[in-house]
Amino acid sequence: MLDTVNVDYSTQIPNNVGLVEDRTVLRALEGWHPGYIDWWKDMGPTGFQEALVYLRTAVSVDPKGWAKFGYVKMPEYRWGVLLAPQEEGRKVNFGKHKGEPAWQDVPGEYRAMLRRLIVIQGDTEPASVEQQRHLGATAPSLYDMRNLFQVNVEEGRHLWAMVYLLHKYFGRDGREEADELLRRRSGDADSPRMLGAFNEKTPDWLSFFMFTFFTDRDGKMQLESLAQSGFDPLSRTCRFMLTEEAHHMFVGETGVGRTIQRTCEAMKAAGIDDPNDIAKVRALGVIDLPTVQKKLNLHYSLTLDLFGAEISTNSANFFNAGLKGRFQETKIDDDHELTNAAYPVLKLVNGQIVKVDEPALTALNMRLRDDYSEDCARGVERWNKIIEKEGVKFRLELPHVAFNRKIGEFRDVEITPKGVIVSPAEWTKMRDQYLPSAADGAFIESLMKPVLEPGKYASWIAAPKVGIDNKPGDFEYVQIAA
Numbered sequence: 001m002l003d004t005v006n007v008d009y010s011t012q013i014p015n016n017v018g019l020v021e022d023r024t025v026l027r028a029l030e031g032w033h034p035g036y037i038d039w040w041k042d043m044g045p046t047g048f049q050e051a052l053v054y055l056r057t058a059v060s061v062d063p064k065g066w067a068k069f070g071y072v073k074m075p076e077y078r079w080g081v082l083l084a085p086q087e088e089g090r091k092v093n094f095g096k097h098k099g100e101p102a103w104q105d106v107p108g109e110y111r112a113m114l115r116r117l118i119v120i121q122g123d124t125e126p127a128s129v130e131q132q133r134h135l136g137a138t139a140p141s142l143y144d145m146r147n148l149f150q151v152n153v154e155e156g157r158h159l160w161a162m163v164y165l166l167h168k169y170f171g172r173d174g175r176e177e178a179d180e181l182l183r184r185r186s187g188d189a190d191s192p193r194m195l196g197a198f199n200e201k202t203p204d205w206l207s208f209f210m211f212t213f214f215t216d217r218d219g220k221m222q223l224e225s226l227a228q229s230g231f232d233p234l235s236r237t238c239r240f241m242l243t244e245e246a247h248h249m250f251v252g253e254t255g256v257g258r259t260i261q262r263t264c265e266a267m268k269a270a271g272i273d274d275p276n277d278i279a280k281v282r283a284l285g286v287i288d289l290p291t292v293q294k295k296l297n298l299h300y301s302l303t304l305d306l307f308g309a310e311i312s313t314n315s316a317n318f319f320n321a322g323l324k325g326r327f328q329e330t331k332i333d334d335d336h337e338l339t340n341a342a343y344p345v346l347k348l349v350n351g352q353i354v355k356v357d358e359p360a361l362t363a364l365n366m367r368l369r370d371d372y373s374e375d376c377a378r379g380v381e382r383w384n385k386i387i388e389k390e391g392v393k394f395r396l397e398l399p400h401v402a403f404n405r406k407i408g409e410f411r412d413v414e415i416t417p418k419g420v421i422v423s424p425a426e427w428t429k430m431r432d433q434y435l436p437s438a439a440d441g442a443f444i445e446s447l448m449k450p451v452l453e454p455g456k457y458a459s460w461i462a463a464p465k466v467g468i469d470n471k472p473g474d475f476e477y478v479q480i481a482a
């Protein structure tokens, strides 16, 4: 009988979907594998392909114990296909098919829509690996380097997860899409990744931490809503991906947290009370809090664009069809069809930002984005607790959702982080107060010196409170000279 909890390592591609018996799909994936490895060596972490990295690998999809830790050379990582166990009698839980049994195969009428959803999700996974590929060289510690590589190999696995669905359920066009996922490149002029934030640079470690806090959290929201899908294999795939995603956001939240911790400690030790005395704070070799705020402004606003336009018929169609639900759909107390419901949306009306009730179905992007913002705000408050505890008078905050937007209602106007509309000329004058300037970037870059001694950390970041897998403080998370 097929064991759907423990992972089968007997095939080249570890899996819990019975690939041994599914020869056609196994062969298709084996055919895709060499191209993937070429992509990894080409576009994955630069310079550390031979290093031994202390990584977790999934051995089961049991939430109570799904991973084992051990040293692995990244190109030898066992990227597998893992789906959460099938739920007996699961149903489509929303939209016009509500109450029907969940689909185990692609419903013909929704084939194109489903493929598009899977390809868009799939495209983000290798993109972030490409964006982060140069960071190993400036890692502030072996602990952080290991976390970076863990996130990278798991984004690689998420690509495998989507490619499995394409190969298994979409035949020839699925195979073509799977090949395209290896062909596009983040930031490439001719064939960029599909979404804007995944074509931006991740130039330094503070950007990496902000990215994993804000952008991986968008990933979480998208996966949460795809986990609601009536197409059961997609739902099961996304449910397991969410288990891994939690660590990515942990890396982001604690990375920023340790950065501001170190800044506050250094300020206190030097007797600096004014967090805005940037020159003095920077002289201590730490990142001043106003600059942390600017980085936050940038990554939050870039990530909001990933939710798409506030009003979207696509998202209404995905919902109606039962393909993509809302965040925690089954816990929401309503009819799950939304035929007559309304939802408040921020819009630009006669030059003013106002709240307007819109049909809830077309406002689903907005709703997911609101849920996302709330989740972000809670994380920012945890950062503020760190600052407060150190006795520094400064608060980080999320900028207004209309700030620095390239997609949706506010794309053509300039708006400050407080939500005030300003003229383009005023914006040009103020821009560097709100977003990282070239000088801010240069300063941060000047701090990005690798620290490779076990248990040691760069000047600008505090040590973590606990090690990965409960390892001691001086554990050698990456053996570089392997």
Ligand SMILES: [Fe+2]
Pocket: 125, 154, 155, 158, 219
């Ligand atoms: Fe991912």
Ligand SMILES: [Fe+2]
Pocket: 155, 216, 219, 245, 248
């Ligand atoms: Fe992630």
